[in-house]
Amino acid sequence: MPRLLFDANQAADNTFLDEILSGAKFASATFTSRVASNRGTKADRVERTLKISLVDENQRQMAPTVGRNWMIRKRNGHSTNARDGVTEVSALLEHEQLLAADAGNRYDEVSLSIKSESNETTTIAIDTLRDVFTYPVSDGEPSIHYYYEKVDGRLYAIAMQDGLDLNRIDPYEVHECLNASIFGH
Template sequence: MPRAYGFRVFTVEAFMNRKKDQSPLDSSSTSNVRNEILALLERIHAQGTWRFPPKPSPDGEPERPTETATLSAVTVVNQEVIHLEMAIGETGSHAFATHPVEPAVDIANRSAERPHMITLVFSPQVATRFIIVAQTAYRRDAVSRFLSMLTQEGNIWKKERLAAQESSRAMARETGAPVPQKRPEVRLLFEAKQAADNAFLDEILQGAKSAAATFTSRVGSNRGGNPDRVDRTLKISLIDDQQKEIAPRVGRTWMSRRRQGTTTTQRDGVSEVSAFLEAEHLLDESEGDRYDQVSLSIRSANNETTTIAVDTLRDVFTYPVSDGSPDVYFYYDRVSSRLHTIAMQDGLHLNRIDPSEVQECLSALTSDH
C-alpha cells in the first residue's frame, strides 16, 4: 500500500538455547519468557546506540555503511503490552540536514536514524507464541534487527551468569567452603513469522477496481554485477469476479507455505498462476513456460495498488496508517482492531489494546522527565 507509515504483525515463538528438536516455550503474559525479554530490553536500552560495522568489501568495491540501532526507554503499558521505540539507520544514508532558516548541516559521516514503534503483546492465557507489532516507515521495519539484538544480548547475559557461577565456585574452593553445584543457564532464541490475514486480503479485493497478472522473463545482464534485465513481459487483465479470485487464492497458498517454513520458488509461482489462467482460457497451454517470474496486482477503488508475488508477501500484509508520522493514539487505534482480527484467525487469545491507555502511559513517562 502506498502509505508512508504502517505496521506489520509477526507471531513469535521462543526456544530455550536451541530451536532444533525443541518445543516452543510458554510465552504468556505471566511467563518467564515475557519477564526475561523485559530484562533484556532494559539491558539493551542502558547501552545506548549499537553499531554494526560491515564486513570488508571486495577489492574495488566502495566500503559499506555502518548500521546503527538505538532502543528508547521501554514502557510497560500493562502485564500484556510492552511499548518501545527502536531507531535504525546507517552512516552516509543522508548527506545533509536542512533547516528553514539555519544553514544545512553535513551529516554524511553520521547515521541518520528513523524511529520505529515496536509493540510486544502477550496472551493472558498459556500460549506458545506472542505478537510483535512493528511500525513501518517507507516499507522498512526494525523487527529483524530487534530480534537479533535480543538474541545477542541474551547470549552475553548467559555467559555473564556462567562466569559469575565459576567465580563463586572458585572462591569457595579457595576458602574451603562447600562448592555450589553448577546451575544450568539458558538463553532465548526466537522464530518470527509474519501473520497471515485472510480478512485483510478480502478487504483489499472486495472493492477491487481491476486486477492483473504480469509474467516476466529475465536474461543475464552483460554488465557484470548489474541485475538481470527484463527480456519479455506479458500482462493479463483479470476482469470478472471468478478471475479476480485467482489473486487471493494464490496469495493465501503462498502465505500458508511461508508460515510453514516452505519456500515457493519463482518457477512454482509461474506454474501455479499459469494453471489458473489456462483454466480461465486466459493463457494458452505451456505459454507460461516462456516466463520465470509472475506477480498479481490489484487496484482498489481508491487507486491503491497491492502487488502479490512469492517474494513480496511482506508488503501485502503491511497495513497502511498515514502519510505523515502518526501520533501514538492514531497509530494504536489502527493497530487495535486489526490485531484482534489477526489473533482470532490465528487462534491466539489477546485482549484488545486500549489506545488511550498507551497514550496516557507514554504521556506520564514524558511528563516525569
C-alpha cells in the same frame, strides 16, 4: 546497538488477507522475466513484463484461489519457489485461453494483484506473501496517537488470532514511555 521497541518479527494480519481474497472486484496476473544487467552491477533489470487483466467472474476468482493456496502452503510450512508459481498461474491462464501454451516458460516470476469488493488491495507473489500496510504521509511528524489509531482496530484481532491475551493499550502512556526512554539520549 539498536533499540527495538517491539520484537523484530511481524504478526501477520491473516484475517485482513482473507477478507481481500474472499472476493475480487478486480484482479490481474503480472509475469516478469529478469536478466543480469550488462552494466556490471549485481542488480537485475526487467527485460519482459506481461500483465493479464482477469475480466469475467470466473477469471477474477482465479487470483484469490491461487493466493489462498499459496497462503495455506506457507502457513503449513511448505515452500513454493517462483518457478512453481509461474507454472501454476500460467497453467490456469492457459486453461482459460488467456495465455498461449508454454508462454509462461518465458517468465521467471508472477504476482497477483487483487482489489476486493470493499476496495482493499494487495499484490502478492510466492516470495512476498505478506500483508503490506501503507499510511498516508503528512507534513511534519505525526504523533504516536496517529499511528496507534491506524492499527488499534486490527491489533486485538491479530492478538486473538495468535491466542494472545492483550490488555487495552493506552497510547498516551506509550507516548510518555517513549519520550522518557528514547529522547534525550
